[in-house]
Each structure stands twice: as C-alpha cells, then as structure tokens.
Amino acid sequence: MPRPQTQGEGGPNIIDALLYKFRLALMRGAPLSDGANVLVAVSGGPSSCCLLEVMKRFHAIDPANPRKPRKFGKVIVCYVDPSAVLGYPETAGQIAEAAAAADFQCVTVTLESMFLNADESDPGVVNVDGPSTEATLVKSATSSLSPNERLQQCFQSLGTATAKEDMIDLLTNKAILRAARRAGCTLVLRGDTSTRMAVNTVAQTSKGLGFAMPTEMAERPTWPADIEVVRPLRDLSAKQIAIFNRTAKVETFVTPGVTTGMPAKASIDRLTEAFVVGLVKDFPMTVNTVLRTAMKVRTGCEEKETPRCTFCDGPMQEDSQDWRTKHTVTQLQPTSEQDANPPAASVLCYGCQNLCRDRKGALMLPGYILPH
Amino acid sequence: MPLSITLEFSGGMELLFNNEKRKQVTLPDSFAPGTATLKDLLPWVRDNLLTERAELFMQDDTVRPGILVLINETDWELEGELEYKIQDGDVIVFISTLHGG
Numbered sequence: 309m310p311r312p313q314t315q316g317e318g319g320p321n322i323i324d325a326l327l328y329k330f331r332l333a334l335m336r337g338a339p340l341s342d343g344a345n346v347l348v349a350v351s352g353g354p355s356s357c358c359l360l361e362v363m364k365r366f367h368a369i370d371p372a373n374p375r376k377p378r379k380f381g382k383v384i385v386c387y388v389d390p391s392a393v394l395g396y397p398e399t400a401g402q403i404a405e406a407a408a409a410a411d412f413q414c415v416t417v418t419l420e421s422m423f424l425n426a427d428e429s430d431p432g433v434v435n436v437d438g439p440s441t442e443a444t445l446v447k448s449a450t451s452s453l454s455p456n457e458r459l460q461q462c463f464q465s466l467g468t469a470t471a472k473e474d475m476i477d478l479l480t481n482k483a484i485l486r487a488a489r490r491a492g493c494t495l496v497l498r499g500d501t502s503t504r505m506a507v508n509t510v511a512q513t514s515k516g517l518g519f520a521m522p523t524e525m526a527e528r529p530t531w532p533a534d535i536e537v538v539r540p541l542r543d544l545s546a547k548q549i550a551i552f553n554r555t556a557k558v559e560t561f562v563t564p565g566v567t568t569g570m571p572a573k574a575s576i577d578r579l580t581e582a583f584v585v586g587l588v589k590d591f592p593m594t595v596n597t598v599l600r601t602a603m604k605v606r607t608g609c610e611e612k613e614t615p616r617c618t619f620c621d622g623p624m625q626e627d628s629q630d631w632r633t634k635h636t637v638t639q640l641q642p643t644s645e646q647d648a649n650p651p652a653a654s655v656l657c658y659g660c661q662n663l664c665r666d667r668k669g670a671l672m673l674p675g676y677i678l679p680h
Numbered sequence: 681m682p683l684s685i686t687l688e689f690s691g692g693m694e695l696l697f698n699n700e701k702r703k704q705v706t707l708p709d710s711f712a713p714g715t716a717t718l719k720d721l722l723p724w725v726r727d728n729l730l731t732e733r734a735e736l737f738m739q740d741d742t743v744r745p746g747i748l749v750l751i752n753e754t755d756w757e758l759e760g761e762l763e764y765k766i767q768d769g770d771v772i773v774f775i776s777t778l779h780g781g
Binding site for chain 2: 554555
C-alpha cells in the first residue's frame, strides 16, 4: 500500500497558521500603521524570503472582497548589498526579481553607501586611533578613498570574524533605516524568527550589548523615534519557516557570510547559535524560555534622556566606562588631546567600543559618527 | 532490487553537496529493502555525496542540530528519525535552518 502523503492535507494548514501568527504579531507591533508605507528588509535568507512571501499574500487584494482597503500604502523591498566585502553581487538581481514577482518596488543600497551622507555628500572619515584600551576618534574631513575602498579598509582592519559580522550587521541596520527614511516609510519589517532572536539575545549579551536588550526585544520599540521596526515572524521558529518555505515553494538565495563553512566556534554569533540550537534538540522550550525571560528585562535604556551611540544609534550606559576601567589596564590620555579628538568611550556604546577594540592597526569608520 | 531514492538539499545545505539541490541515487546492495534505516543512510551520504566539511552535516551518528530532515514531506521526528526504514522511491530532504551555513 502506498504511504500516505501529508503534503495535501498538512500543506495549507502550515501556510494558514503562519499567516495567522504573522498578522497577530504585526497588529501587536504596528497597531496604528494603517495606510503607512512599509519597507520590508530582505537579505535573501529563508526568513526574510518567507517575510516577502507572507507580505505578498497579506497585501494582495482580497478576491472575496475586492473593495476592502489594504492595510498598508506602498510596500518597498530593501536589500542591503554587502557584495563589496562578501562577494556574490548576483543576489541583488535575484532579490529584485523576487520583489518584482510580488509586485513590490525594490530598493538596493550598498553597504559602502554608509560611508557617505544620505544626500551622497562626503562626510569624511573617522579613524580610530591610540591604544585599544583608550581609543580616540580622529575625524578627517576629506579622504581620497572611494566609499568602497573605505569599507574594504574598515573591514580588513577588523581582527576577528565576530567583529566583521558585527560591522556588517551594524552598517546593514543603519542602511535599512536610512533607506526607509528616504523612501518615506514609517514602518520597517524585519524577518527575525524566534530562534534568531533567542540566539541574538545570548550573543548580544556576550558582546556587551545587554543594556540595549529591551529595545531589541520590544514588540513596539520606542527607538528610533520616527520609524517603527517590527519583527512579525517573532512567534515562529526557524523550523516552521523552513517548512513553510518548502510547502509554499518559496525560493531563497543563499549568500555565504563571513563564517559560512567555518567551524561552529568561528564567531560569537555562530557559537551561540550552535549552543541554542543544540539545547533546543533536548529542551524544545529553550528558545521560548530565553525570549520570555529577555522580554522581562528592564535596563532603563528606553528613557528619553538616555544618550545614543553615534555609530549604531543604540543606547549608551553612562557608567560603562567605569566598569571597563575596573577590569582592564588603561592608559591615561592628556586632557588637551581628548578635547580635539574625543575618546571612543564618550560617544560610542559599550558594544561599539568593543568593536573598535577588535581592530588590528588603524580602523576607518564612517564620517557620520562625528558630524562636527 | 536496489533501493532508489531522491535526496534534496536546501537552506545552504547544498553548499556542502557540490551545490546540487536534488540528487537521485540508487543505494548499494548493502541497503536491503525493509531493513535499511536512516541510521545507515546518513554515513553513506556523508562518505559518498558530501564534498565539504563533514562536521557541518553530522554530529555523532545523526545530523547536526538545526538541520531539518523531511521524509516524503513529513518531519522525520514523526517517522522515527534514525530508525525509519527506507522505502523505494522515498524523497528525503535536508534543510539547514542555521544562519551561518
């Protein structure tokens, strides 16, 4: 007797279930965004391609009720192209095709564009100088290097795979928000799954970004003030997304990253992922437990008066430098020098300071960090 | 009669298999119909089809955590995982849900 195939029975159920959870999370995250223009951040990976497919279905005109207004205005797909440092320039075209197939406009911004201002004028560059424990930021108003060369130099001077992954993430996040502002979008959708958020929670905490956890975990983050960033796949696991993509025949575009093909301990993110996913095998509630715990954490980072890191826009904990001086050897700098070139600790959050510490030689950062 | 099955790789798994997303294979005679299980198949796939880094595919005698296995579109956890007895014509899918590939 032939074995029963479950695709016919089980297939539509997972699609409907996923759409339902997507809608719920979207309504919770952006209840007041009717008519808003939406930017969907797509990297080509399984979860963001799933997000694109789900948005296509969500935004489609209801055949049973064609006069029913759509929730959103324009939907724009945004791809931040890291090919200058990772290669695979063809991914941009593949995502543009996927966006066109969904009848959405597609915007591709390059990672190196973050080395220019939003209006494409040149903000100069900021060099991280001095000993790693007491780094100072030195602004150069001009640079003969192209944005691509600046990004290459920045990337090559980072010593660890963790720092390289973090730099790509940081510039990508900034580029998405900039693209949203330029396109007039007040809502940004990101494809983070519950699995990814649990991995990020542990990884970010290990990297000294625990202060920002409430912003990362919030269903309706209060920062940035002008754009709502919502993660409508946050109640779905990476496994559910994989099964949805298989059932709904969603094409994904694999772009190998910094640590692809490397051992699991190649970077903090990879090691944390192996740790969390390994735990899930024996303790299936691990992801939910981590997330429910992380959502209860209050650090005060969402207070209006909390200073912001000029590099990543994340919250800065004011006494973080005291903490560092207690457990590291530091060298004191003459006061006069500090006035001209601010110490990294005065304008960067603890996580970005760590990023600067992971450099070998001079590190070139985008000029926007020190606007004046 | 030798068992003939289809293997599929996606979500980045194909990078470990010479970028082939779908492969039809005829298993050697040592895979007897009715007794050969997935526990026998995984090392054979690793030794005969894998082209890159075995440790990213298997951990101990099973697949690495984070790799989803579907047997005829059903999660292998519902099919007995390693104890599942391979049948002729099975479609076995390996999907990586891991970020770093």
